[in-house]
Amino acid sequence: MRKYTAGILKEFWLLKRDIHALMVLFVMPSLFILIMSLAMRDAFSQNSQVHFKAMVVCEENTTASRDFVAHLKAIKGFEWSEGKATQVPVQMMERDILVGVIVRTGFDEAIHKNTPQNRKLTVLIAPEATPVAKILFETAVAGTAAKINMVNQMSSLNPWMTREEKEEALADKVWFEEHFLQGKDMTDIRPTSVQQSVPAWLIFSMFFIIIPISNTFVNERRLGTLARLAVMNVSIENLLISKMIPYFVINQIQFVAMLMVGMFIVPLFGGDALSVGDNVGALLVVSSVLSFASISYALALASFVRTTDQAVTIGGVLNIIFAAIGGIMIPLFVMPPFMQQLAVLSPMSWGLESFLALFLHNSALSDIWLSLGALVLFGSLCLGLAAWKLNRELKEAL
Amino acid sequence: MITVVSVTKIFGEKRVLNNVSFSIPRGSITGLLGRNGAGKTTLMGILCGLIRADSGLVLVGEVKLFENMTKARSMIGYVPQKTSLYLEMTGRENLTYFGLILGLSGKKLMQAVTEAVKATSLEEVLDKRVSHYSGGMQKRLNLAIGLLGNPPILYLDEPTVGVDSESREIILETLVKRSKEHGTTILYVSHYLQEVEKMCDRLIVLDKGSVVASDTTINLLREVENLEQYLEENLQK
Numbered sequence: 001m002r003k004y005t006a007g008i009l010k011e012f013w014l015l016k017r018d019i020h021a022l023m024v025l026f027v028m029p030s031l032f033i034l035i036m037s038l039a040m041r042d043a044f045s046q047n048s049q050v051h052f053k054a055m056v057v058c059e060e061n062t063t064a065s066r067d068f069v070a071h072l073k074a075i076k077g078f079e080w081s082e083g084k085a086t087q088v089p090v091q092m093m094e095r096d097i098l099v100g101v102i103v104r105t106g107f108d109e110a111i112h113k114n115t116p117q118n119r120k121l122t123v124l125i126a127p128e129a130t131p132v133a134k135i136l137f138e139t140a141v142a143g144t145a146a147k148i149n150m151v152n153q154m155s156s157l158n159p160w161m162t163r164e165e166k167e168e169a170l171a172d173k174v175w176f177e178e179h180f181l182q183g184k185d186m187t188d189i190r191p192t193s194v195q196q197s198v199p200a201w202l203i204f205s206m207f208f209i210i211i212p213i214s215n216t217f218v219n220e221r222r223l224g225t226l227a228r229l230a231v232m233n234v235s236i237e238n239l240l241i242s243k244m245i246p247y248f249v250i251n252q253i254q255f256v257a258m259l260m261v262g263m264f265i266v267p268l269f270g271g272d273a274l275s276v277g278d279n280v281g282a283l284l285v286v287s288s289v290l291s292f293a294s295i296s297y298a299l300a301l302a303s304f305v306r307t308t309d310q311a312v313t314i315g316g317v318l319n320i321i322f323a324a325i326g327g328i329m330i331p332l333f334v335m336p337p338f339m340q341q342l343a344v345l346s347p348m349s350w351g352l353e354s355f356l357a358l359f360l361h362n363s364a365l366s367d368i369w370l371s372l373g374a375l376v377l378f379g380s381l382c383l384g385l386a387a388w389k390l391n392r393e394l395k396e397a398l
Numbered sequence: 399m400i401t402v403v404s405v406t407k408i409f410g411e412k413r414v415l416n417n418v419s420f421s422i423p424r425g426s427i428t429g430l431l432g433r434n435g436a437g438k439t440t441l442m443g444i445l446c447g448l449i450r451a452d453s454g455l456v457l458v459g460e461v462k463l464f465e466n467m468t469k470a471r472s473m474i475g476y477v478p479q480k481t482s483l484y485l486e487m488t489g490r491e492n493l494t495y496f497g498l499i500l501g502l503s504g505k506k507l508m509q510a511v512t513e514a515v516k517a518t519s520l521e522e523v524l525d526k527r528v529s530h531y532s533g534g535m536q537k538r539l540n541l542a543i544g545l546l547g548n549p550p551i552l553y554l555d556e557p558t559v560g561v562d563s564e565s566r567e568i569i570l571e572t573l574v575k576r577s578k579e580h581g582t583t584i585l586y587v588s589h590y591l592q593e594v595e596k597m598c599d600r601l602i603v604l605d606k607g608s609v610v611a612s613d614t615t616i617n618l619l620r621e622v623e624n625l626e627q628y629l630e631e632n633l634q635k
Contacts, residue, residue, distance in 0.1 A: 223481060227446075
């Protein structure tokens with residue numbers, strides 16, 4: 001037991017002097033969480049914070065065209081401006097607007113005659129518009145035109161229809177109620193960018209435990225300290241476990257600190273507050289399993305490289321690749337299907353999926369056993385590899 | 399105190415140690431000499447229990463090394479050639495860590511640290527980070543760790559390589575004092591013949607994995623006037 005205490009004490013002594021590593025473990029993820037939560041806030045927002053800049057041009061002054069423009073401009077998700085037809089391509093080139101619609105002369109007549117084939121509406125889309133923006137805009141234009149056309153048909157059937165009745169018919173009516181699922185329960189908790197950012201950058205920083213671990217471990221191998229410890233009856237199991245415990249504690253402090261950043265710091269800058277769901281015990285299990293995987297991976301890597309520079313470079317590059325394909329840097333739902341399938345190769349993705357399941361779906365551990373099992377298996381393989389390499393190396397250490 | 403009987407070690411096709419036998423009496427300082435590739439490092443690895451011999455026997459006191467490794471190792475202090483230290487920790491922290499590893503604690507640990515520091519004259523730099531030490535000071539701390547807990551046996555692998563004359567003197571004095579005052583059995587690997595001649599009671603000369611000479615220093619010097627020349631002429635090239 002004293003050997004474990006000594007090992008843990010030693011790792012803490014070394015860690016408290018490794019300022020750069022502490023910055024990477026705590027400051028880097030805090031900043032990433034703050035920046036990415038704010039940067040992606042609108043992409044996740046369920047209210048009208050998403051704005052595509054749009055221009056409407058009305059070339060005729062009729063009741064139908066005025067109603068069309070008024071109701072189009074009332075649709076959420078666009079930031080409208082009005083102008084002339086010649087301004088639309090100019091402003092698109094200057095990237096002042098993303099989409100535009102021109103109401104041509106004859107729109108009123110086409111509405112009255114119910115002849116949509118006359119094409120009196122011209123929709124213009126900038127090349128950089130995403131397919132989502134294009135579909136959203138075309139749906140808004142088509143839906144508004146259909147509504148104007150419907151009211152016009154109604155008033156031709158009922159010539160005594162008043163202006164108020166027409167307005168009532170044109171008014172937006174919400175025919176559904178909206179809930180967000182958490183597991184099988186319907187709740188009003190909305191998914192937010194901070195719920196993606198906190199687990200994503202927490203996992204990323206947990207894997208950067210490679211820096212302090214390799215700083216110590218590579219030197220222990222290089223300077224023959226491991227051989228000296230072996231002569232002092234320190235076993236490889238003893239050595240690895242006494243390394244894992246302090247870094248596990250560091251990982252758990254990271255976990256709590258990043259949750260705090262999401263819950264209390266991000267809202268101070270205008271972002272949403274993190275909602276962690278009800279299953280705190282399961283969160284701790286995920287965090288512990290992730291910690292086991294990331295420390296074992298760091299120990300395996302640090303067992304094979306020759307210098308700390310190699311460890312930091314190779315570990316850093318691998319971490320970035322794991323993060324890029326694992327949905328850490330870019331949320332998985334934004335990726336095309338084949339990239340989403342590729343994510344299964346990243347241990348960071350297994351951790352992220354587990355956290356998101358707990359945050360967004362209030363899942364139980366039984367729902368995420370596959371991801372957790374994969375992390376445990378990955379960690380065990382890495383740890384086995386580290387033990388095998390150390391055992392082999394000790395024989396050549398003198 | 400240490401008995402090696404017919405130890406053989408083969409790596410692949412190469413017979414690195416060939417039927418090596420010798421004994422080291424309690425309280426003696428024995429020098430282990432040999433060219434590069436003579437098998438000194440492998441022999442040191444076997445004596446520390448880091449490498450298993452293919453055949454033969456190693457006794458540490460009455461204990462068979464490979465049958466009761468933990469007990470045998472508990473009698474051994476090992477000072478590797480590399481300065482196996484934690485450079486970002488202070489001298490005191492290094493000594494405390496290795497002391498705890500050896501099972502010392504409380505007053506015993508403090509006393510052991512104090513004694514080791516005094517023996518190696520490191521009092522003034524004890525609370526400085528080891529990365530700020532000179533090469534000689536690092537070697538002295540390396541030795542101080544080996545002295546912790548007064549092990550009855552001390553193996554030293556070229557402890558004075560790259561060390562300034564002041565530190566070298568301190569290291570050699572410390573070892574002689576240890577042997578005389580504590581009865582510590584010391585096995586000392588070195589390339590510096592003058593050092594070995596001056597300090598060691600006994601000498602073992604290894605060449606191509608075999609012991610070619612094993613006697614007291616006095617007897618060996620009686621046989622040959624110039625030990626360096628003798629070794630130069632008799633060791634296989």
